[in-house]
Amino acid sequence: MTLVERFLKYVSFDTQSSEESGVTPSTPGQMAFAEFLKEELESLGLEEISLDEHGYLFATLPANTEKPLPAVGFIAHMDTSPDMSGKDVTPRIVENYDGKDIVLCAEENIVLSPSQFPELLDHKGEDLIVTNGKTLLGADDKAGIAEIVSAVVYLQEHPEIKHGKIRIGFNPDEEIGLGAHKFDVRQFGCEWAYTMDGGEVGELEFENFNAASAKITFKGRNVHPGYAKNKMVNSVRVANRFITLLPAHETPEHTEGYEGFFHLIGIGGDVEQTTVSYIIRDHDRTHFEDRKKQMERWVAFINGEYGEGTATLELHDQYYNMREQIEPVMHVIDVAFAAMKAVGVDPRVKAIRGGTDGAQLSFKGLPCPNIFAGGLNFHGRYEFVPVQSMEKAMNVIVKIAELIAAK
Numbered sequence: 195m196t197l198v199e200r201f202l203k204y205v206s207f208d209t210q211s212s213e214e215s216g217v218t219p220s221t222p223g224q225m226a227f228a229e230f231l232k233e234e235l236e237s238l239g240l241e242e243i244s245l246d247e248h249g250y251l252f253a254t255l256p257a258n259t260e261k262p263l264p265a266v267g268f269i270a271h272m273d274t275s276p277d278m279s280g281k282d283v284t285p286r287i288v289e290n291y292d293g294k295d296i297v298l299c300a301e302e303n304i305v306l307s308p309s310q311f312p313e314l315l316d317h318k319g320e321d322l323i324v325t326n327g328k329t330l331l332g333a334d335d336k337a338g339i340a341e342i343v344s345a346v347v348y349l350q351e352h353p354e355i356k357h358g359k360i361r362i363g364f365n366p367d368e369e370i371g372l373g374a375h376k377f378d379v380r381q382f383g384c385e386w387a388y389t390m391d392g393g394e395v396g397e398l399e400f401e402n403f404n405a406a407s408a409k410i411t412f413k414g415r416n417v418h419p420g421y422a423k424n425k426m427v428n429s430v431r432v433a434n435r436f437i438t439l440l441p442a443h444e445t446p447e448h449t450e451g452y453e454g455f456f457h458l459i460g461i462g463g464d465v466e467q468t469t470v471s472y473i474i475r476d477h478d479r480t481h482f483e484d485r486k487k488q489m490e491r492w493v494a495f496i497n498g499e500y501g502e503g504t505a506t507l508e509l510h511d512q513y514y515n516m517r518e519q520i521e522p523v524m525h526v527i528d529v530a531f532a533a534m535k536a537v538g539v540d541p542r543v544k545a546i547r548g549g550t551d552g553a554q555l556s557f558k559g560l561p562c563p564n565i566f567a568g569g570l571n572f573h574g575r576y577e578f579v580p581v582q583s584m585e586k587a588m589n590v591i592v593k594i595a596e597l598i599a600a601k
C-alpha cells in the first residue's frame with residue numbers, strides 16, 4: 195500500500211472519541227482500528243508488537259546497525275474529534291488544485307473556498323484530500339499514523355539507510371485529553387519521541403500553556419425583596435463584582451502568541467449562591483503562578499468587602515508547559531530541525547495555545563515535541579490534507595532516523 199492508500203483505508207474506520215463514556219478507549223471503534231493496525235504491523239514484520247486492553251498499540255522497527263543509538267519513538271492518535279461525525283467518511287482527491295472553490299457537497303452547497311480558508315492557496319498545484327462535506331476527514335491524526343507506518347516501510351525497503359531502534363506508538367482518546375494518561379512510558383522504552391500531530395508543513399512545537407482551572411463560589415443571603423434593605427446579599431451581584439476585578443484585556447479574544455489569559459468559561463446561580471468558573475493559561479511558569487496568586491487576592495478582596503466566607507476559591511493545576519522538560523534535551527529539537535531542512539521543509543517553531551499529549555508524556559519522562567502531520571481545518575467538514583504535505587512529514591520521519599544514526 196502507498197501512503198495515500200493507507201490514509202484512505204484508515205479514515206474508513208469510525209474512531210470518534212467520546213467525553214461521556216468514562217472508559218479507555220472511550221469508543222469501541224478505536225479498538226477495532228487498533229486491531230486492524232496491529233495486523234498491518236504484524237504483516238510488515240515489525241517486532242515487539244503489543245496492544246493493551248486500553249487500545250495502546252506499540253511496535254518496534256529494530257536497529258539495522260551495531261552502533262549504540264538511542265531508541266526513538268513516533269506517536270500518533272487513532273481517535274477523531276467528538277466535534278463532528280467521523281462515520282462513513284467519503285474522501286475525494288482533488289488533483290493539481292487550481293486555487294478555486296472546491297464544492298464538497300453540491301446539494302447542500304458546502305464549499306471549501308480560499309476566500310474563507312486562504313491557506314488553501316499555499317497548496318495550489320498539489321493534490322488535496324477533502325471530505326464530502328458531511329463528516330470530518332480524520333487527517334487529525336490518521337495522516338500521522340499513515341506517515342509513521344509508511345516511513346517504517348520506507349526504512350525497511352532502504353536498508354542502506356542506517357538507523358537505531360524505532361518505536362511506534364498509537365494511542366486512543368487524544369481529542370478528549372486522555373491520550374497520554376494510560377500511555378506506559380516505561381514499556382514504550384524510548385529516550386525521546388515525537389507526536390506527528392501538528393498541522394501545516396514545517397510546524398514544530400515544544401511549548402504549550404501552563405494550565406489551571408479556578409472555581410469560585412459566592413454565598414449570598416436571600417431576604418424578601420420588600421424587606422431586604424441592608425439585609426440581602428445577592429450572590430449574583432457579588433460574582434459580577436468579582437468578574438469586573440479581572441483585567442478586561444487578558445482574555446482569549448484579546449490575546450495571542452505568548453500572551454496568557456483568564457478565561458471566564460461559565461457562570462450559574464441565583465441570589466443565594468453563584469458559581470463562576472475560569473481557566474487560567476500562561477506559557478511562562480512564573481507568570482502562571484502569579485496569575486493564580488492574583489486569583490487568590492481578588493477572592494480575598496471580595497471577602498474584605500462582603501465578609502469572610504462570602505467567596506471560596508478552588509484552584510487546580512491541569513498541565514504544564516513541556517518546554518521545561520525539553521530544554522535540558524534540546525538536541526531532540528535540533529535533530530528535527532535539521533531533518534526538516536534536509537528534506538526541503540522550512541521549520542516553523544510555534545508555541546501551542548493549548549495543551550498536547552506530548553506535554554503530558556514529557557512530564558511522565560518521555561520528552562515529546564510535536565511535528566506537523568500536514569492536515570488543516572481540523573475537527574470539521576472543511577478538514578483537508580495535501581498529499582504532498584503527508585509525503586514531507588513521512589520524509590521528515592525517515593530523515594530524523596537517519597540523522598540520529600549519523601551523529
Ligand SMILES: [Zn+2]
Binds near residue numbers: 271334335368391
Ligand atoms: Zn490531533
